Amino acid sequence: xxxxxNWLELIVESLIRATGYSAILFVALILIFLLREGLPAxxxxxxxxxxxxxWYPIEEHFGLLPLIGGSLIVxxxxxxxxxxxxxxxxxxxxxxxxxxxxxxxxxxxEILGGLPSVVLGFLGMVALAPFLRTTLNTPTGLTxxxxxxxxxxxxxxxxxxxxxxxxxxxxxxxxxAALALGATKWQTIWRVTVPAAxxxxxxxxxxxxxxxxxxxxxxxxxxxxxxxxxxxLNSFFLPVRTxxxxxxxxxxxxxxxxxxxxxLFTIGxxxxxxxxxxxxxxxxxxxxxxxxxxxxxx
Amino acid sequence: xxxxxxxxxxxxxxxxLYDRLRRFIGLLAVLFFLAACxxxxxxxxxxxxxxxxxxxxxTMVNLALAWAEAYGAEHPDVRLSVTGGGSGTGLAALINNxxxxxxASRAIKAEERASAEANGIDPTEFIVARxxxxxxxxxxxxxxxxxxxxxxxxxxxxxxxxxxxxxxxxPIVLLSRETNSGTHVxxxxxxxxxxxxxxxxxxxxDTLLMPSSEGISAEVRQNPNAIGYDGLGYVTAxxxxxxxxxxxxxxxxxxxxxxxxxxxxxxxxDLYLYTRGEPTGAIRDYLDWVLGPExxxxxxxLGFVPVR
Numbered sequence: 001x002x003x004x005x006n007w008l009e010l011i012v013e014s015l016i017r018a019t020g021y022s023a024i025l026f027v028a029l030i031l032i033f034l035l036r037e038g039l040p041a042x043x044x045x046x047x048x049x050x051x052x053x054x055w056y057p058i059e060e061h062f063g064l065l066p067l068i069g070g071s072l073i074v075x076x077x078x079x080x081x082x083x084x085x086x087x088x089x090x091x092x093x094x095x096x097x098x099x100x101x102x103x104x105x106x107x108x109x110e111i112l113g114g115l116p117s118v119v120l121g122f123l124g125m126v127a128l129a130p131f132l133r134t135t136l137n138t139p140t141g142l143t144x145x146x147x148x149x150x151x152x153x154x155x156x157x158x159x160x161x162x163x164x165x166x167x168x169x170x171x172x173x174x175x176x177a178a179l180a181l182g183a184t185k186w187q188t189i190w191r192v193t194v195p196a197a198x199x200x201x202x203x204x205x206x207x208x209x210x211x212x213x214x215x216x217x218x219x220x221x222x223x224x225x226x227x228x229x230x231x232x233l234n235s236f237f238l239p240v241r242t243x244x245x246x247x248x249x250x251x252x253x254x255x256x257x258x259x260x261x262x263x264l265f266t267i268g269x270x271x272x273x274x275x276x277x278x279x280x281x282x283x284x285x286x287x288x289x290x291x292x293x294x295x296x297x298x
Numbered sequence: 299x300x301x302x303x304x305x306x307x308x309x310x311x312x313x314x315l316y317d318r319l320r321r322f323i324g325l326l327a328v329l330f331f332l333a334a335c336x337x338x339x340x341x342x343x344x345x346x347x348x349x350x351x352x353x354x355x356x357t358m359v360n361l362a363l364a365w366a367e368a369y370g371a372e373h374p375d376v377r378l379s380v381t382g383g384g385s386g387t388g389l390a391a392l393i394n395n396x397x398x399x400x401x402a403s404r405a406i407k408a409e410e411r412a413s414a415e416a417n418g419i420d421p422t423e424f425i426v427a428r429x430x431x432x433x434x435x436x437x438x439x440x441x442x443x444x445x446x447x448x449x450x451x452x453x454x455x456x457x458x459x460x461x462x463x464x465x466x467x468x469p470i471v472l473l474s475r476e477t478n479s480g481t482h483v484x485x486x487x488x489x490x491x492x493x494x495x496x497x498x499x500x501x502x503x504d505t506l507l508m509p510s511s512e513g514i515s516a517e518v519r520q521n522p523n524a525i526g527y528d529g530l531g532y533v534t535a536x537x538x539x540x541x542x543x544x545x546x547x548x549x550x551x552x553x554x555x556x557x558x559x560x561x562x563x564x565x566x567x568d569l570y571l572y573t574r575g576e577p578t579g580a581i582r583d584y585l586d587w588v589l590g591p592e593x594x595x596x597x598x599x600l601g602f603v604p605v606r
Binding site: 056058059066125130133139142221226228229239250252253254 | 468469470471476477478483498500501503504505506507508509513516517520521523524
């Protein structure tokens with residue numbers, strides 16, 4: 001009996017190992033594919049052209065700056081809106097709300113996360129954009145801000161759900177100890193529970209931002225897709241064109257292997273790099289904290 | 299005879315269409331192979347089926363496909379095969395005897411006609427539909443008419459306030475289709491550049507590129523600052539159509555089926571079919587049908603202007 005069990009375990013073990021490594025393999029394959037399709041653009045288009053301010057691919061204007069700027073401004077706006085609201089919601093659900101409210105709120109927030117982005121985009125286009133145009137008195141309602149608002153709405157469920165789990169995982173003893181020392185409820189939350197759950201909360205923020213920067217359909221429908229360079233402060237209330245929307249709008253009609261096709265993949269590389277940097281920064285922060293915590297404990 | 303504006307498809311559009319065409323042909327080859335494998339002893343009636351090769355303009359490819367589908371349903375003995383590739387590609391195929399009908403969104407050029415005649419072919423022209431671009435604004439916008447140079451200045455970003463063209467003191471929000479739309483290219487060449495081929499004017503970077511016709515109409519309906527353009531067939535009653543004049547001395551004309559057909563509306567073009575010489579047999583029957591009421595109803599349904 002015994003050798004047979006070992007044999008079975010070996011299979012299960014290697015299967016699990018294979019699935020684990022496959023994630024690395026897939027990321028590597030995606031990167032290789034992106035590089036193979038995107039790098040030729042660097043040879044075909046002069047570097048100065050890639051960093052010009054004009055994107056008009058059918059006349060060979062391949063300036064990526066407006067697109068990068070567009071993605072950054074929309075994502076930054078979404079993060080500024082989603083992080084405070086998301087954290088507050090997560091803290092409320094995990095720490096303050098009574099049990100029954102918690103049991104209603106969390107599934108509701110998660111259902112919000114299941115809304116298809118086209119539906120949100122359509123709502124944004126026919127309802128939110130006209131409303132913002134009249135209230136903010138902007139030339140058009142299709143602006144970076146509209147995109148940020150909707151993206152914040154899409155990032156919130158992920159952010160709230162993950163952050164709430166992290167807060168929930170903080171041992172009850174921490175809170176009891178803080179309260180026993182005479183801390184108020186607010187002091188307990190802000191000085192003990194949230195710092196103890198910091199790595200989970202940070203992961204929640206990163207996942208939320210990741211959702212926002214990669215979102216395509218909604219931004220394509222509500223940001224107006226004007227490839228203008230967002231350099232002034234009021235750009236937030238003017239149309240922008242994001243990298244994801246550009247790829248989505250143009251990839252379908254582009255000739256395989258043309259300069260335009262390669263440049264679209266270069267945009268993909270830029271997107272990949274940005275999310276890579278965001279993840280790297282997040283794990284660096286989490287890592288550092290863990291080290292500090294270990295030092296304190298030893 | 300010839301329309302006031304002709305279009306030359308840019309080389310990039312030609313190549314990407316060529317590529318798409320190649321993929322399409324590849325797919326067809328696979329399908330034929332599968333069909334040949336699956337049904338080696340099926341009912342064999344190839345001698346009764348006439349195949350008509352129909353090739354050319356990308357603008358017209360949906361129209362040609364819709365025609366082919368409707369015609370094929372009535373005439374199972376005729377097989378129409380429709381491919382895109384651009385007007386130039388279609389006419390070249392006609393001249394090289396690889397297509398029976400060429401679809402073109404511009405009239406045949408003199409040099410194309412010359413090379414056809416050198417090949418002993420006399421291309422016969424049929425105007426089968428017209429394509430008009432309507433300029434649309436919000437119904438609350440007091441501006442009723444614009445000239446082509448004014449439109450060019452608006453879309454290239456030189457005029458940015460409605461006040462400058464006789465409207466209210468409001469910023470102009472420019473709406474356009476995405477760059478991969480045939481309408482976008484036509485508008486660029488014939489309105490922004492006023493048909494001058496050496497002109498390198500581009501759309502203002504502030505132009506909102508909408509992924510769909512619906513995106514343009516939704517914005518025009520609710521935003522009094524907006525100006526947009528689209529095929530005449532896509533205009534609904536809740537938007538205002540602008541009357542357009544060729545220049546300040548010309549008459550302002552609203553796009554209607556009548557003004558497009560008598561060629562007084564300036565942003566319109568004819569859509570053509572070309573055959574080798576006077577068509578006979580199956581091709582003659584097909585062309586008669588195309589100019590008949592049923593095919594012209596399809597023209598209207600796809601957003602083009604019927605010729606009769």
